[in-house]
Amino acid sequence: MLTPLNNPTTAAERAYNSAQILARNCIERTIGMLKRRFPALKYDLRLKLSNTLRVIVATVVLHNIAVTLNEDEPSDDDKQLQQYVAEKRLQLLCDTDAVQAPAADIDAHTAAAAGNQQAATAVRKALIDMHFA
Secondary structure: OOOOOOOOOOHHHHHHHHHHHHHHHHHHHHHHHHHHHOHHHHHOOOOOHHHHHHHHHHHHHHHHHHHHOOOOOOOOOOHHHHHHHHHHHHHHHHHOOOOOOOHHHHHHHHHHHHHHHHHHHHHHHHHHHHHOO
């Protein structure tokens, strides 16, 4: 995921930020629409990553079918569903003990994240130089 620059200084960096913000707005509206149509996406999927990806693709396909059939988009004001999910989460928290990751795992994850951030920054810079300069 490419993020906008905090302090764009060149015309290319400003053009990149503008394009990124426009794309992000469109994507966020689309994700919001999918979450309203499929509340499981909004409230938590507790699946393996490979299964999560399949569920997301399936919801997008089903959403596209609903749009093709001119189905109404569900409203976001579903208090009953929100209450049900909140109760189930509370029940789950009460029924299970919290599991802490060992400190070594947390340190390794932090180091990996820092390396990933440096790589992502380099990719973003290359993209700006190639497409926005």
